Amino acid sequence: MRRGGAARAKWLRALAADIATLHAAGTEIVLVSSGAVALGRNRTGLGHGKLSLEEKQAAAAAGQPLLINAWAQALEKYDIHVAQLLLTLEDSERRNRYLNARATFTTLLKHKLIPIVNENDTVATAELKFGDNDRLAARVAVMIGADTLILFSDIDGLYTKNPSIHKDATHLPRVDKMTAAIMAMGGDAASGLSSGGMRTKLEAAQMAMAAGCNMVIARGDAQHPLKELIDGGRATWFMAGTKPQLARKHWIASSVLARGAVIIDEGAAGALAKGKSLLPAGVKRIEGSFERGDTIAVKDLHGAILARGIAGYDSAEAKQILGQKTSQIEAILGYAGRDTLIHRDDLAMVGVE
Numbered sequence: 001m002r003r004g005g006a007a008r009a010k011w012l013r014a015l016a017a018d019i020a021t022l023h024a025a026g027t028e029i030v031l032v033s034s035g036a037v038a039l040g041r042n043r044t045g046l047g048h049g050k051l052s053l054e055e056k057q058a059a060a061a062a063g064q065p066l067l068i069n070a071w072a073q074a075l076e077k078y079d080i081h082v083a084q085l086l087l088t089l090e091d092s093e094r095r096n097r098y099l100n101a102r103a104t105f106t107t108l109l110k111h112k113l114i115p116i117v118n119e120n121d122t123v124a125t126a127e128l129k130f131g132d133n134d135r136l137a138a139r140v141a142v143m144i145g146a147d148t149l150i151l152f153s154d155i156d157g158l159y160t161k162n163p164s165i166h167k168d169a170t171h172l173p174r175v176d177k178m179t180a181a182i183m184a185m186g187g188d189a190a191s192g193l194s195s196g197g198m199r200t201k202l203e204a205a206q207m208a209m210a211a212g213c214n215m216v217i218a219r220g221d222a223q224h225p226l227k228e229l230i231d232g233g234r235a236t237w238f239m240a241g242t243k244p245q246l247a248r249k250h251w252i253a254s255s256v257l258a259r260g261a262v263i264i265d266e267g268a269a270g271a272l273a274k275g276k277s278l279l280p281a282g283v284k285r286i287e288g289s290f291e292r293g294d295t296i297a298v299k300d301l302h303g304a305i306l307a308r309g310i311a312g313y314d315s316a317e318a319k320q321i322l323g324q325k326t327s328q329i330e331a332i333l334g335y336a337g338r339d340t341l342i343h344r345d346d347l348a349m350v351g352v353e
Helices: 009-024 036-044 053-076 089-093 095-110 132-144 180-184 198-210 225-230 244-253 266-273 315-321 326-333
Strands: 082-087 114-119 148-153 214-219 235-238 260-264 283-288 295-299 305-310 347-349
Touching: 009 053, 009 225, 036 053, 053 082, 053 114, 082 095, 082 132, 089 095, 089 132, 095 114, 095 132, 114 132, 132 148, 132 198, 148 198, 148 225, 180 198, 198 214, 198 235, 214 225, 244 305, 244 347, 260 266, 266 305, 266 347, 283 315, 315 326
Parallel strands: 082 114, 148 214, 260 295
Antiparallel strands: 214 235, 260 283, 295 305, 305 347
């Protein structure tokens, strides 16, 4: 994005080439892209002064089609299709909306599309703030169980001090643990083009690492920023201690408060032991009252807890479809729901990593 509100076409084409290389190799990619407000300023004639909330929302509404079109044009050369997702903070915090958003990401990635994510600025209830995209990107990374989060900035990583002010500032190529000392190194970004200050990036790193996702801060102004990073370019890597899937399963397995339980037959128990999902056909009984997204226990016929998982249906729906084949779910519930009562990615065997 240029200060004048026009897309940096040459840079975008170069980045698209980098993305296409990774995409062709089978890497699943989600892009969190800012720029809608800046692009919308010119379209609405709002100029470069300070905007009111209503003006920012109008600029975002006008600029978002331009932003998604710029990405679509840059990637269509490589026969890559994009999809637009506009998220709010509530989408990552309210259980049902979180699960719906995650399911959308999963489906798009399964069909080889690249989701382009932006904050839904047009429905914001508070002033839009720089830095939101850092945290938004981290929330999306956690939501989809990403292995790596890349934050492009106007600086090549974390320094012990602000390098634009202190000549003795030291670059940190790797951070293995977020400490108070590391967080204290955060400061404001050096330019008005950055999506936020270093502090917001460190907060993003905290979220990502806690979920088992590695994160990197690198300069994004090179013509091929992804290629430069992959080739060993200067950056700061924040290394998580575990993988996203394992971190999630540890969290599920350690959940103390189960909202309810499902009792399963021996066949289903054997399937779970082999890493399969829990299908309604293998469920014999439902215990307690729970909602979709709640943590529930999975018990065998003798009452022993075999696993814990995130419910794909609420208890009322689960009672209607227990013991039934997946093909019968739509006829029973009146809508095409999920095939699984608990998906394998949302299920952790007790005592098993």
